[in-house]
Amino acid sequence: MTTTTAEARRISVGIGQLAVSRDARDVLVAYGLGSCVGIACFDPEAKVAALAHILLPSSEGKRVDDREPARFADTGIDLLLQRLAEAGAVKRRLIVKVAGGAAVLGAANAEKFKIGVRNAEAITERLKHHGLRVASADLGGTRGRTMELHVATGKTFVRTAASPASEL
Amino acid sequence: MAVDDLIPLLQEVASDGAARAGRGLSGLMGQEIAIHVPNIRVGTKNDACDAVGGEEAVVIGSYLSISGDITGHVMLLFPEPRALECVDLMMGQDPGTTTEPDEMACSAISELGNIVGSAFVNALADQLNLVLHPSPPEVLHDMAIALVESVYAEVLSQGSDVVMMDAVFEDQKGRAAGLLIVAPDPASLGALQRVAA
Numbered sequence: 497m498t499t500t501t502a503e504a505r506r507i508s509v510g511i512g513q514l515a516v517s518r519d520a521r522d523v524l525v526a527y528g529l530g531s532c533v534g535i536a537c538f539d540p541e542a543k544v545a546a547l548a549h550i551l552l553p554s555s556e557g558k559r560v561d562d563r564e565p566a567r568f569a570d571t572g573i574d575l576l577l578q579r580l581a582e583a584g585a586v587k588r589r590l591i592v593k594v595a596g597g598a599a600v601l602g603a604a605n606a607e608k609f610k611i612g613v614r615n616a617e618a619i620t621e622r623l624k625h626h627g628l629r630v631a632s633a634d635l636g637g638t639r640g641r642t643m644e645l646h647v648a649t650g651k652t653f654v655r656t657a658a659s660p661a662s663e664l
Numbered sequence: 665m666a667v668d669d670l671i672p673l674l675q676e677v678a679s680d681g682a683a684r685a686g687r688g689l690s691g692l693m694g695q696e697i698a699i700h701v702p703n704i705r706v707g708t709k710n711d712a713c714d715a716v717g718g719e720e721a722v723v724i725g726s727y728l729s730i731s732g733d734i735t736g737h738v739m740l741l742f743p744e745p746r747a748l749e750c751v752d753l754m755m756g757q758d759p760g761t762t763t764e765p766d767e768m769a770c771s772a773i774s775e776l777g778n779i780v781g782s783a784f785v786n787a788l789a790d791q792l793n794l795v796l797h798p799s800p801p802e803v804l805h806d807m808a809i810a811l812v813e814s815v816y817a818e819v820l821s822q823g824s825d826v827v828m829m830d831a832v833f834e835d836q837k838g839r840a841a842g843l844l845i846v847a848p849d850p851a852s853l854g855a856l857q858r859v860a861a
Contacts, residue, residue, distance in 0.1 A: 527807070530810030
């Protein structure tokens with residue numbers, strides 16, 4: 497899943513996964529977020545970055561699956577913050593950006609499939625619970641998004657199938 | 665009966681469904697379409713989209729929901745250029761005539777989803793002696809993984825067991841022409857297990 501070029505190393509953060517990096521060459525990427533939400537965190541002083549790819553709003557009544565440690569907004573965010581702290585990031589310095597939570601299965605199904613909306617709400621709620629404010633967000637709509645976080649700069653970009661990358 | 669025990673049954677049903685869906689696609693496109701033996705997966709993997717170009721590939725396709733004795737999801741996805749080629753073949757135009765998913769193309773894609781998706785659903789209904797109704801298709805044009813992920817999330821939100829079937833269609837030139845994805849809702853796995861018992 498990892499491709500290496502001379503300058504940048506793109507690390508794909510798949511469904512329910514999270515990645516933490518302090519390597520300035522790394523670009524953490526969550527490809528094709530549909531109803532999923534990507535959470536990008538960056539500590540500009542410690543130069544630690546992390547990206548999580550959250551699938552569902554709540555772990556309540558659900559089986560935990562080690563293969564997807566960031567599957568749920570609640571346990572996923574807890575783990576994300578724990579990993580960031582272990583890598584030397586300080587919570588109060590974190591810049592948090594979120595994207596995703598769309599309804600991509602067609603306009604007629606947008607009312608029926610609410611996972612995207614529920615994900616967006618759950619994530620905001622859980623971050624707030626940890627005392628974290630979202631610095632910028634690109635949530636909802638009907639388009640899938642790819643989100644990438646550049647570890648060197650902490651810059652986060654979002655693109656869709658219809659629009660080129662723009663900074664979040 | 666564990667979900668894993670369902671896999672041989674689903675393999676058989678999915679093979680028949682994919683064969684019928686492939687015949688539907690062959691008929692529409694006026695050329696022989698080969699169908700790979702469907703994969704039955706418990707859970708999903710990011711490589712589910714490899715057949716249509718990988719993680720970030722943009723696809724055109726359609727989504728149908730299944731209602732009746734069991735409920736679930738059917739999605740037919742084509743890499744963008746293949747979808748536009750399908751439209752030209754269906755409409756008897758020279759390949760390359762359709763360059764973007766305009767209204768006419770979307771209508772053809774919708775019809776494609778209807779015929780191919782319904783063929784699969786009907787195979788499922790016949791084999792398992794169930795009453796199933798496919799919904800009208802919704803045309804999709806997005807990143808493949810965003811679509812697959814959203815179906816996965818929808819199913820997983822309702823329970824802990826996700827069974828997804830995917831089958832790859834290949835055209836005469838041996839290129840991946842399309843990807844069919846079918847996922848029953850978790851509540852329907854019980855009904856499938858009863859049928860299988």
